Amino acid sequence: MEVLLREQNNGVLTLTLNRPEAINALTTEMLRELSKALKEAAAPEVRVVVLRGAGRGFCSGQDLREFEGQRISYKNHLRNYRSVVEGLAGLEKPVIAAIHGAAAGAGLSLALACDLRIASTDAVLTTGFSRIGLIPDAGMNYHLPRMVGYAKAFELEVLSERLKAEEALALGLVNRVVPAESFAEEVARLAGELALGPTKTYGLIKRALRRSAGASLEEMLEYEALLQEVAGRTEDHQEGVLAFYEKRPPRFQGR
């Protein structure tokens, strides 16, 4: 059975974590597949990526059974995660985490490394790690405080309470919450909308926002001006301006 399903449809690449019997607990094989898929997603026909889970939930985190009875080096194993997280962060197009059911531990870390999170009303988010005496990894200590601030990040990482979708929304951890019954349609609608957008420009926006975490205002103003120079030369910018004057919706090609 394939542990990661890939489906490409009208510019939307859907990556489905596919170990439903274990709520998609992450194995080394899955992480490698995911990393590979994210590299392939750089292809121009992909304009948006959706990351979701098969079955009852999004992802329950690292599969602890993978290491049962072994002494493993977490440091070495985390290289597999690093490559996935860098893949999500470095892919210059929108990546949506579609969260239904559980998003726990490293599963939550991966969701936080995406650009947008859309949650079903049945979603439950939890950091998990500290309950087994580990610290959050796979980039959670980077992404979480940037979304909710240090104080809340500390609370979430240390107490590891289960957050319902609405609570996660109030904290800014997810972008929107939609009813479980219409979840799949809403995800498809959002992805479809983004897939018709100016993809190159979205990628430049992502590059700018990612850079901003380590830059001063002066550096950002300079870098931003250069990125705008790049955006200003895209076909989509021309089309956008033309459509504006012609009072019609733009038809973006993603370049």
Added chain:
Amino acid sequence: MYENILVEIHGAVGLVRLNRPKQLNALNSATLRELATAIVAFEQDAAIGAIVITGNERAFAAGADIAEFQQTSLAELMKGLRADQYEVLRKVRKPLVAAVSGFAYGGGCELAMLCDLIVASDTAKFAQPEINLGIIPGGGGTQRLTRQVGKYLAMEVILAGRVLSAWEALQHGLVNRVVPVELYLEEALELAQTLAERAPLAARLAKDAVLRAQDMSLEHGLGLERSNFLVAFGSEDKQEGTTAFLEKRKPQWKGR
């Protein structure tokens, strides 16, 4: 005329593109020879005020040509032809700008560091991985990297094979600017054009003084600067520069 490089002129800027894309612009002897020849030609061309060296988006230059190294005997290498090309580049008096994107590994990193300014794309990567081949950097890597980033980081790059991202390189003072990959060559050319519009004699004297600062005690360096300053002060361009400033107009440099 050249097989491994492309040569272009943009305004007052001479551009050399390393052009062995399949080999990620690995610097074999032929390429180094052509590079040195092209740059000497620009050096002698009075219409050129600055020179840009670049590769392509994927690789500035991914080191020496390993296959060629494998076949080269010590006796052959000791003829010094390879080292001679680097010396030619080192003695260039016009400002050299490296426009780096992708891999600048080994000889590529050394070539970039031999330039006077480095514009890096946000995808640039710098490394000195020679130790993996049982050798060490031989084009100035141990000396220039250490002077630039300090002993400890240089040791890690040269002994452990650490790769520096563009942003890390910026943080450690190894590059002047990091710009979007889409614009790195344009930005480098624009910077070079600015340099090319400076008074040529003064630019040459300034480059000389800055480069030699790294080799000298402050005492000697200040003495050298004073000499270079006096030469610049006695030039026609100094007369023109100060007059144009007072007359609020653009100076017309003569280069003497």
